[in-house]
Amino acid sequence: MELTLLGTGTPEGLPRPGCPCAACAVSAGPRSRAATSVLVDGALLLDLTPGAAPAGVRAGRSPAGVRQVLLTHPHDGPPVELPPGLPAAGRVPDGRELAVISGHRVRAVAMDAPGTGYEVIGPDGGRLLYLPPGGAPAGIGGTTGQRPYDVVLADVLGRPEALARLRASGAVGPATDVIAVHLDHDTPPGRELERRCAAAGARAVADGTTVVVGERRPGPGAPRRTLVLGGARSGKSFEAERRLGAFPEVVYVATGGARDGDAEWAHRVGLHRERRPAGWRTAETCDLVPLLAEQGPPLLIDCLALWLTDAMDRAGAWDDDVWEKGGRRELGARTAALAAAVRATRRPVVLVSNEVGAGVVPATSSGRRFRDELGRLNNAVAAECEQVLLVVAGQVLVLKE
Numbered sequence: 001m002e003l004t005l006l007g008t009g010t011p012e013g014l015p016r017p018g019c020p021c022a023a024c025a026v027s028a029g030p031r032s033r034a035a036t037s038v039l040v041d042g043a044l045l046l047d048l049t050p051g052a053a054p055a056g057v058r059a060g061r062s063p064a065g066v067r068q069v070l071l072t073h074p075h076d077g078p079p080v081e082l083p084p085g086l087p088a089a090g091r092v093p094d095g096r097e098l099a100v101i102s103g104h105r106v107r108a109v110a111m112d113a114p115g116t117g118y119e120v121i122g123p124d125g126g127r128l129l130y131l132p133p134g135g136a137p138a139g140i141g142g143t144t145g146q147r148p149y150d151v152v153l154a155d156v157l158g159r160p161e162a163l164a165r166l167r168a169s170g171a172v173g174p175a176t177d178v179i180a181v182h183l184d185h186d187t188p189p190g191r192e193l194e195r196r197c198a199a200a201g202a203r204a205v206a207d208g209t210t211v212v213v214g215e216r217r218p219g220p221g222a223p224r225r226t227l228v229l230g231g232a233r234s235g236k237s238f239e240a241e242r243r244l245g246a247f248p249e250v251v252y253v254a255t256g257g258a259r260d261g262d263a264e265w266a267h268r269v270g271l272h273r274e275r276r277p278a279g280w281r282t283a284e285t286c287d288l289v290p291l292l293a294e295q296g297p298p299l300l301i302d303c304l305a306l307w308l309t310d311a312m313d314r315a316g317a318w319d320d321d322v323w324e325k326g327g328r329r330e331l332g333a334r335t336a337a338l339a340a341a342v343r344a345t346r347r348p349v350v351l352v353s354n355e356v357g358a359g360v361v362p363a364t365s366s367g368r369r370f371r372d373e374l375g376r377l378n379n380a381v382a383a384e385c386e387q388v389l390l391v392v393a394g395q396v397l398v399l400k401e
Contacts, residue, residue, distance in 0.1 A: 001122030001213040002041055003151065006055035008207055009033030010133055010184045011073070023185035031189040034207055036181040038130060038153060040120060043102035045069045046130050048089045059208040068100045072132035073115035091116050111135040119149075126150050126213035129171065133182035136162030137171075148173030150213045156180035156202045157187055160245035161277055163200060168248035168279070177211065178202035192396065198222045200246035223386035223401070224348050229355040229378065230391035237302055239391050240350045247348075249297035250280045253288065255306040286310040292341040292349065304353035304381065308374050311335070317373075318366045331373060339380040353378050355390065 007013070014033040015024030027033070035049035039056055042065045056063050069089040092098050092108035094116065099105055103123035108116050115132030122128070127147070131137070131154040152172055156163055157180055166172040180202050187193050197204050201222055205211070226243060230236030244250045280300075283291070286307050291299060301307075315330040316322035342349065357375050362368045382388045388400040 001120075001124055001126035001128065001150075003128065003153075003211045003213065004039040004042075004056070004059050004061045005153075005179070005181070005205060005207060005209050005211070006037040006039055006059065006061075007034030007049055008036055008181045008183055008205065010182050011035045011049075014183060014185060014189075016185060019185060021185050023188050027185065027189055030206060032207075033183055036133070036153075038181075039063075039066070040104065040128070041102060041122065043067045044100055044104050044106070044120065045086070046118060046120075047072055048086075055207060059210065061210075067102050068098070068104075068106075070106065070118060071116075072118065072130065073135070092118070110138040112138045122213065124213075128213065129153070129166075131155060131162060134158055136165060148176050150175075151177045151179065151211060153179050153181045155182040156200050156246065157196055158182065158184065160200055160242075163202070163246040164248040164277065164279065167246070177213075179211065180204045191398070195396070195398070195401075196242070199243040202246070222348075225342060225345070225385040226350045226387045226389065227378070227382050227385045228350060228352050228389045228391060229399075230352075231355055231358075234391045235394035236352055236354075236391040238394075239389065239396060240300055240302060240352045243350050244298050244300055244348075245277065247298050248279055250277070251291070251297055251299050252280050252282045253291060253299055253301040254282055254284045255286050255288075255301065255303060255310065256284075289337055289341040292345040292347070294347070296347055298348035298350070300350050300352075302352040304351055304377055305356075305374055307338070308370070308377055312370065312373070317369065320365060323369065335373070335377050335380055338377075339384055342381055343384040351381060351385070353381070 013035050015027040034055060036047060037049045037055070038046040039061055040046065042061055045063070045066050048069050048071065063086060066086055069087055071089050071091045092106065094108050094110040097105060097107045105121045107119040109119055111117055111132060113135045115135045117129065117131045117135060117137060120128040120130065127149045129149045129152045133155050135155065136159050149171055152166065154162055156178065163172065163178065172178060178201060180197050183204065187196055193204055199222055228236045228240045288301060288307060311331055311334045312318055315327045315334065317327040317331045354374065356371050362371055382400065386401070390397040390399050
């Protein structure tokens, strides 16, 4: 089965007409994207968009052989003019199956939002799942007992939990080619788009790309260990959470613990919990080495600065005399053990830490000690990570990849 992506953007396209935002401003030329539309083996067209027919010609795929046109979502605005020779477009009721004269079998998949997803099985047995913009399957529907899809086209960046559900049900496996479509201006194009897709185990392709189902390709190269640095309110925690949003299970390791009687801290913790996916579970602990050594789902550790606070408490490192008489050595051993555990871990892990080296010099010796030791800890952990990011004003700067 062969898929030609005639467009990969949202229904409005990219850049959006009349939108003055920065992402739209740079989405020109090869970075522009027409509304998502997919031609399957030249015979089945998924979503009829204004530019689908010309895009097919540009990609060397004539629409003359199209035998079925299916829509996935309500189309706002003026009706799309049907190119001469194309059959009328329609939608299949949820759960119903359709046999196309070309030999393809199509099943409509119910969504949790307006729209219809389509499972397509080609004459050669290749399996495709195509989801509408903003849609996720309403349950695992018909995937039980079947092998994973060969290709999934979905709104990966807009609905990462849809991909998480598919992974949890076995519909997406390690060999599934996940391609992000319905791309909008929420993500800057270029390397940032590639990084966000890779973090979800997906990839983005340009309009006009042809994908051969089952053809081997290099994986997206998602890093197993990532360190996210940033100052206060920089957006570092949000960025770390976003990088694991497409995984069905994540252990959120909160190193801050509970603070009895501190209402402001409880409010902060509550806000963090509310934005996490329901399938994530929380572990409140600073005992990170055993967690890193265990097999299991990905870890999100937030944050190393609070872990260091606990480690300095245990070592008595705030007191100058204790520091000189053994606290320095004990803290160094704890830091080295954590770095070694990050190096040896087999599970995906995203670690969050504060970057404090650019601030004012603390007024106390204990404050300066904490700043210095956090810098050393960040250095040690960064050396063991495949990717290191610095978040400033919500913008991601790649320090290492």
